[in-house]
Amino acid sequence: KAFVREKLERNRFEEKNQELLSVSSKQILVNSILSPAITLLASAGLLLLLWLGINHVESGQLATSELVSLLLYAMLLTQPISGLANVYGQVQRTLGAADRLQAFFAQQPEPEGTNQPILPLGSGAIEFESVSFAYPEREPVLQDFNLKIEAGETIAITGPNGAGKSTLAYLLMRFDQPQSGRILIDDHDIEQFDLQSVREQIGLVAQNTLLVNGTVRDNLVYGRFDASNEDIQKAAHSARASEFIEQLPEGYDTIIGDQGVKLSGGQRQRLSLARTLMKDPPILILDEATAMFDPEGEAGFIQECKELIAERTVILITHRPASLALADRVLKLEKLV
Numbered sequence: 001k002a003f004v005r006e007k008l009e010r011n012r013f014e015e016k017n018q019e020l021l022s023v024s025s026k027q028i029l030v031n032s033i034l035s036p037a038i039t040l041l042a043s044a045g046l047l048l049l050l051w052l053g054i055n056h057v058e059s060g061q062l063a064t065s066e067l068v069s070l071l072l073y074a075m076l077l078t079q080p081i082s083g084l085a086n087v088y089g090q091v092q093r094t095l096g097a098a099d100r101l102q103a104f105f106a107q108q109p110e111p112e113g114t115n116q117p118i119l120p121l122g123s124g125a126i127e128f129e130s131v132s133f134a135y136p137e138r139e140p141v142l143q144d145f146n147l148k149i150e151a152g153e154t155i156a157i158t159g160p161n162g163a164g165k166s167t168l169a170y171l172l173m174r175f176d177q178p179q180s181g182r183i184l185i186d187d188h189d190i191e192q193f194d195l196q197s198v199r200e201q202i203g204l205v206a207q208n209t210l211l212v213n214g215t216v217r218d219n220l221v222y223g224r225f226d227a228s229n230e231d232i233q234k235a236a237h238s239a240r241a242s243e244f245i246e247q248l249p250e251g252y253d254t255i256i257g258d259q260g261v262k263l264s265g266g267q268r269q270r271l272s273l274a275r276t277l278m279k280d281p282p283i284l285i286l287d288e289a290t291a292m293f294d295p296e297g298e299a300g301f302i303q304e305c306k307e308l309i310a311e312r313t314v315i316l317i318t319h320r321p322a323s324l325a326l327a328d329r330v331l332k333l334e335k336l337v
Helices: 006-058 064-082 084-105 165-172 195-199 216-220 229-238 242-247 265-277 295-308 321-326
Strands: 126-134 140-149 154-158 180-185 202-205 283-287 313-317 329-332
Touching: 006 064, 126 165, 140 165, 154 165, 154 321, 165 283, 165 313, 202 265, 216 229, 216 265, 229 242, 229 265, 242 265, 313 321
Parallel strands: 154 313, 154 329, 202 283, 283 313
Antiparallel strands: 126 140, 126 180
């Protein structure tokens, strides 16, 4: 409505409906031809069998009771044969579903249940060593990239869209794998250690907050199911989320809806931060974490974060100059092409 494109979207919807109608009409046409044709062939087969049977009865080669039994068995066979026309549509739908399933299962799964050692809990020093990465069928995002982040350091990473800021976070979390180079945490190559143990040491607060359709409590304990009420309230207080949570109709037991639709953008961000703090990770990634805040809210969030990032290694991915006040060092990335 904001772009006055109701007519365009209505036309697109009508086009899709016409395509569906066309496919359905073709299927109905095929069924309308196949169904009587199969029935006709089955009936012709019965008539042929009856004619041959009568000849055999007259010649004494077949008893009348045997002919009746034979005809009854033949009639039983014609029923499933007549249903073959309906099978055509089912086969077409199954083939379409099979293609989608094949594409899904063709994806490279993440390693599970490996015998790799557990990554030791350390101070959170990070190093990208000659890392190169490109998304499929796209130009490289990182080429022979090197970066060393000291334990307890807060580094802000800025740069234009597509420069690889979020890619660094995804590589560190092992959502993607670099084509070459190594990523180290406390001098340990993360590729050589159990995937779950690597991710347990990293907390990610993303710009697009993902929340489950449940209560506030359900979302807070998502990363740590054994958390006590005291742990939950402490994390919420640290993220300055307890103020709005306690004002909700049922407090921590309030249903927030799919993706937290009942909360504002800033409230969702605080809830995401509190959920991450429940893990108490030595490494914290804030990926455009202040994108949903107005200037006043951003200033408050930054002030609160100064306490939260103490003694943690923090990667702060941002476009906003105000957030740079949190950083010990600022790194600006440039697009390769």
